[in-house]
Amino acid sequence: MRDEMIINIDNTHLHTHQHSIQKQLTLSGLEETLWSIEDHTRSTEDHTQSTEDHTRSTEDHTWSIEDYTRSIEDHTRSTEDHTQSTEDHTQSTEDHTRSMEDHTRSTKAHTQFIPLYINLWSTRDPERSFLNIHKMVF
Structure with a gap:
């Protein structure tokens, strides 16, 4: 019976110890989860800021x-x-x-007729006068 009691105590102790470890693991897991959520939140905020900066840059x-x-x-x-001004100027230059x-x-x-005019002007012959020749030429 004594052996059973020791085993019982040991089992109770073992069960209590396991429960304590489970509590610690659960609390530790929650703490890690909270840290993870906070890290993710910061990462999301950083990403949002980066996206806004990129949008402004775009x-x-x-x-x-x-x-x-x-x-x-x-x-x-x-x-x-x-180009139009140059074409107009070119046209004007060609016209000029x-x-x-x-x-x-x-x-x-x-100019070719000047000597003839001079000769005829000095001629007293009315039929070969300057004015008559001028009328014939022009």
């Missing part, structure tokens, strides 16, 4: 792209205007060149 980048696009469009319009060529031809033609 918006800034988008505005930068839009500004650059407007700048390219402005430059394109300016280039088109300059043709006008000068016409004037040169006219001056050459007129």
